[in-house]
Structure formats: structure tokens, C-alpha cells
Amino acid sequence: MSDTPIYDFVKSYNESGTVRMHMPGHKGQALLGAERLDITEIKGADYLYEAEGIIRRSEEIASGLYGSARTLFSTEGSSFSIKGMLACAKAFLGAGARFAAARNCHRAFLNGCILLDIDPMWIFPGKSSRSVCSSEVTAEDVRRTLEQDPSIRAVYITSPDYFGNMSDIAGIAEVCHRKGAILLVDNAHGAYLKFAGEGLHPLDCGADLCCDSVHKTLPALTGASLLHISKRAPHGLAERAPEEMSLFGSTSPSYVIMQSIERCMLELKNGLSEGIRKFCKEVSAHKARLLSAGFELAGQEPMKITLSAAVKGRSGGELAEHLRKKGIEPEYADRLYVVLMPTPYNRPGDLEAVTSVLEALPDKGAPLLSDDPEISVPKKAMSPREAYFRPFRRIPVEEAVGKVCARTAMSCQPSIPVIAGGEVFDEKIIKILKNYGIFRADVVE
Template identity: 30%
Template structure:
């Protein structure tokens, strides 16, 4: 336990303590000149300084305006906003492109509302982002889950196959559309071209959540949803390219999408006070790609080649590889030397590098257009200096993290958030859970295969009550429980709490995972 406390103290010292407000934290973090291996993709001011956008940043408060005369209107774009949308239409080869200031989430919800009506079936990936679940709920559609393959040795989700989509469309011929993420949080893409052909063969539309892949069309074109037959593609420009956080786009690729209905739904989902700073950053991103994109994407690719080449020389280091991997996501495994993902995160932060995500065994570094060669070299230096650490502490050699995604129970991913060790303010409800001597098996055993259990989908319950998580077995969920990151629900409204799920969630909380939907007192919302 002393090692765990030491790790928590290091993490608190590196990322800030409770009690700091937002601005002091941001300014203090900016002073560190830390290396960003997390979103957003611009990675700080350097890329903007490099290409001469300093004037915008010096005048940023003066550029924070509303729809004054000449400033156009996001929801009836006719001049300057329309010109930026046209830049994106040309960059992505779309029929129509729309700017988003509420992130990809609002674009996904709007797309779902456009293609479904109340009572329609929609085939959706079970590892979809929480916004997709929100869209299905808002549309009052009926979800049919498509399950991804698993990377068995790590318990993380892989691709969704065309065969899985074909099977579900045959079983549900009335389904109006299919929605899935590609790439997923770990960078694994699905078989979009084959899936698109299957969808269209059954008269269904394909929505691709490409929030993590706005760069693919410029770097790995074979993985790009825009070039693979998707009907609507939503991309978070901010995640890997160089716009501000929360800025994104919708690319309409198909000729038979009702543009008027989509625009109406975008208006419903987006703020009526769209930020001109976010839209301005989208214009900057388009400008940079138009003028310097060829060199920047080549440089990014060369830096990745350099990293992957050098990483092969590091004893004990394993980098996850997959046929459908977007290699801009670097998934690092040092368990052979006794380091868990948690251990690596603490070491990285202490060395001035901030990763995007950790799991029991893996640390994921999310590269972006703004990363420079020196960032990759610093990461390599830290990895080279790690000595063998077999048997050191409760997290060392955490073992196989293959927890699986059971089609008849509920998915468990066991991601550990960056802020997972902050102290709660509410009194904790103490529940029995997995014993200390099973710590090394938490990830693997938190959800077991249950052939007799089944997902019970019911309408969203109108009346709810809160109970301790440890008493939730057999209850119907009334509020999604979502570890963040990556924002993928472990259980959704209408699904039944199983013993395996409850045990898994309890163990996640024991290990400091931040789960949206569980109160500080440890209660969850269930059907009354």
C-alpha cells in the first residue's frame, strides 16, 4: 500500500491538487512546457507560432465576438463561415461539410436523429462513445449491439467486422442505419469499406464516428471513412489536428442524405452562441493544412517511423500492433519488466510527459500534428531508462488484462483516468468487493463469461432511485455508468446489473477509476 500512496502523491504533485481553480492550474501547467501525448493535436503554441498565427493569439479576447454584422451565422452560413465550410468540403471531398462547436458529440446525435425515427432499429457498436447512446435515446430508437473483436491478450476492443454487421442486418432487416467508431480509442479501425457495402446492400446508411481519425485522409487513406463509402462521417479536428478543443466537423459523403433535416438537427444540438474562437481555430487548421499539410504529414509519418524503429531496440518493450491500427496511437506495454500502465503513467508525468490513457497493462500515447521529433525522443529516453522491476509492488506484473466483452453481459474495460486519484468530498459507502490478494487479477476477472445472462433492454425508466453500487445486482440501470476516458458506457439504461458487472465496477473504484454516474457516496441510479 505504501507504493500506491507514493504513486498517488507523485500524481497529485504533477497534475495539481484539489482546491486550485481552473486558471491557476492552466497557467502553472503551461509553464512546465510539458510534452503532450494527449489531445488536442496541436500540442500547444509552437505550431501556431511556426506558421505565423501569433496575432490571433495576442488578440484572442478581441476576437471573441458574436454574430455582429459581417460575421455570418453558423446556422445560415452565407459568407465567412460558409467559406471555411467550403475549405473543409474540398479537403475531405465531401458533398457538404459543417463546422461543430459542441464537439463530435453533437454531430453524432444530429446524424442519428436525421436517419432514425421513434421505434426504428439502429445497429450500433457496443463500444460506441456515450454520445451515440445519448443520440439513440433522444431519437427513441431501438439499439441492436454490434460487438467488436477483442485483442485477447490485453482485453481491449479491436475492429468490428463486416460479417458482424451482415449478420445483424440479416436478423434485423428493418434497421435504418449503422453507427460505429473507426478508429476506436486505441486506434483500431474497422473494415469500413466492406461494412459500407454491406449496409448499402441492405438499404441501410452508415454513420462513422471518426472522432479520433480526422487525420486519416491525409496520412493513411486506406483507413479513411470518407474514402471508404460511409454516408456521414464525424471528425474531431481538435483531437489530432490543430484546432481548439471542442471543435469538429460533419462530412456528408452521400447524395441521398436529407441536408435540410440534418441542418435542422444540428441547430437543435448546437449552442445558439457558437464560439468564434473555436470556428476561427477551425479556419486556422484548414489554412495550415492547405498551405503546409504535405510537409507536416510527411514529418509526422517520419517521426512515427523513427519512434517505432527505435522502440524495437528497447528490451522488454512491446508496442501493440494490428492490421487495422492507426499508428498515430502508440500503445505501450512494459509488463515484461514489471511495469503496469499506472506505473508508466507516474513515471511519464514525473518526466514531463502526459499520456492520454492507461489500462492495467497499457499506456497509450496519442500523437498529433503538433508533436515534434524531440517529443518522441524524450519518450524513447524514458522507456530506455526503465530497469527491470519484476515483483515490485502491487501493480507490477499485473498479468493478462483480457477481461473480454461478453455479448450476453456487459463490457468491462478497466481504463484508469488521468485524474483518477483525486479525493472525493462525500462520505464513501463501504461495500464488500474483490479481496486484496486478487489485485493482480482484477482486470482479468472483473467480468467473467456468463452464458446464462442476457442484456435486458427496456424503455428508459421514468421513476428512479439511488442505491449503493454493492446492492445493485439484479436491478435495472436508470443512468449510464461511464468510465472517462474513454467515455464508453459499461452499462446503459435498461440493462441489468449482473454480479460480474457490480464486482468489476467496485474493483475499478477501488483502483481510483473515475466513473460518471456513480456518486461520490458510491450510489447508482436504478429503476424504481
């Protein structure tokens, strides 16, 4: 049986010379170059949310590689997979079930909560943090939250986080299941973890549902994502998933992106898995050199490099600009950190070029100290959904103290909330917003 059933169908259709009296309008004519691979749900092409043909067979190949009960394709990124995951959990658990989530969630989680009328309880780690990106929630933090509110039936964790910190998913899963809750994991940055070593991917650690952004760390086009339902998940979750995904997805999914996922899975079967493990060792060696050069590194994720620019007396923005002048574009920079995301598909010598530039960087002065306040639980006035649909106005953040946030305030990247809808602005929040370059905010009238 073919490892690329979607691609094979599209290729055969292209070669058939069939007159295209259907969408899309380009009719396979080359404008950008990918048009010949771009079709719609014609006869034989299957339907993403009712997949029984070529899409279902391709999803089953991905499911086999990841060891899931069911894996579903998303061509709209993990933003779509996250909302589908939430809908699946809520439909399964019932309207009254409560959700708890680590605060370093992506905006897609909050958007899903607004659409599905979920009012999340936030899990803040016992270990304080000065960055919205990082929230190293522990199993003990989850246990404490579940005992505080026994009505919580689902826990949502982001791991790895944007800086590469990885939560103890196995420990958290054990706590959740002991307390009768299911565990959902946003593993958008860790699609490769299944192949980087034993016990790193959430499915192998006890998560019931998780999403992977294939495009972030594996060779797939932007928008390629997977939603996995674990073999350990309660009976009925896997069966519900396609219909719940259809609540949010386009009825015209990208066949180009689905073929990209398919080709990525073929790469994994044909040697990329071994290549990932080898590359992670290479990244580890470069991290050791950066530590020797005086840098501090954040996170445990094996294929991500998160540098503290502050120890070199520079801001993250300054270090990022230095890299750009040397022909290197980083993933992200804030006031203190720079995030680099290499993969095995970087050109030979790319890692060496980056490390050499960083090793040659002189200290600018004394290490910078963060003046960011510690992230804490804001006062809550109403649910995110109620706040979102209230009349609102946009004002300078200095005028927002004591007012209720109408629309979640965040910077992009990393699209992680500083303050969520329904929460009350205070002086600490205002300072954090300014530090992330946010100077206006929407408040409930």
C-alpha cells in the same frame, strides 16, 4: 477568394472601431487575450445552422479538403456532431428505422439515443475483448447483425477506437450498402487520417456520414469538430444536416473556435498534409524502437502510440506516473495500457524524449495478467431512454446485481459505457466496473 473568410470578417470588424452594443459583454477587451476574436451573430457574421455567407464559404473550404458533399462546423466537439449525425440519419430514415452500433461507442452516442428515442442493437465482435475501449468489429460481424434484424437501417461504428484500432470501414460500408443500411462513423480520433495516406479516412472508405474531432489530432482549439456528409450518401442527407444539428447546438456558437478550424484548414492547404505523412513515418520508427525494447503495442492508427505496460510487469497507472515524473503527460492510462497522442505540433525532440524514457525503463517483474472478464452482451430489460427517465437511486455496485441500470456507467476518460441504461447488472459487470474505478451506480427503482 480568401481562405479565412470568418477571420477576415472579424479582423475587419475589430479595425472598424464600431461601438459594440451587442453581445458578448467583454466588448473585445483583452482579459484572456482571445476576446478580440470573439463576436456573435451580428450583421454579416452569418448563422451557423443557416449558413449562406462567411461560415458557409469556410465550411466549403473544409469540404473541398476532405472531399465531402457537405461539411458542417461544430464548436461543441464531436459530442455535438455525433448527436447531429444521429438526428440527421433518423430524420432521413424515419421514426421506425432501427440502428445498430459497435459497443465501444462514446457516451455522446448513448446520450443522442436517449434524446432521439433510439434503442440500439449492439454489435459485438466475434473476437473477444477485455477492454471497453477496444471493439474490433468486422464486416462479418456487421453482416451477421443485419441479417439477424432486417429492420436495421443504420450502422454506427467507432474507428479509430481509443486504443488506435481501426475497423475495416470499406468492408463494413460494402455490407451496409448491400443490405440497404447507411453507415455512420465516429472518426473523432482520426481527423488527420485523410492526409496520412490513401484509403484511411472513412469518407474514402464508403461511410455515408462521419465526424472528425479536429482538435484531437490537428492544430485547432478544443471543441473544434466537423460533420461530413459523403458524396455517396443518399440524396437528401446533406440538405437535412444543418437543421438537425440545430436540435442540439447552442445558438451562440464560438466564433473563436470556428476561426481556429479555419486556420487549421489553411495549415493543411499550406503544407501540413505533407507534414502529417512525414510525422507518421517518424512515429512508426519510434514504435519500432519500443517494440525492440520489449513493449507490446496496440492498434494500427499511424499517429497514436498505445503501450502495454503489463508486459513490463507494471500497471498502466504506474507507467503513466513514471512518465509524469519525467515531465511527460500521457493521454490516458488504465490498468494495462497507456495511450500517447503525439502530433506534428509537438516540440522537436519530444518523441525522442518519450522513447528514451521508455527504453530505459527496466522490467519490474513477470508480465501482469488481466483478470478482467471478457466483454459480453448484457441482459436487457428496457431501452436506454425508458431507463433514463425512470425514478432511480444510487447504490454501491456490490448491491446492484440483478437490478436495472438507470444511467449509463462509465469512467472518464474514456467515456465508453461499461453498462448502458436499461441493462441488468451481473457479477461480471460489477467486476469490470470496479476495475475501472466505478464503485457506485444508478439503478431503476
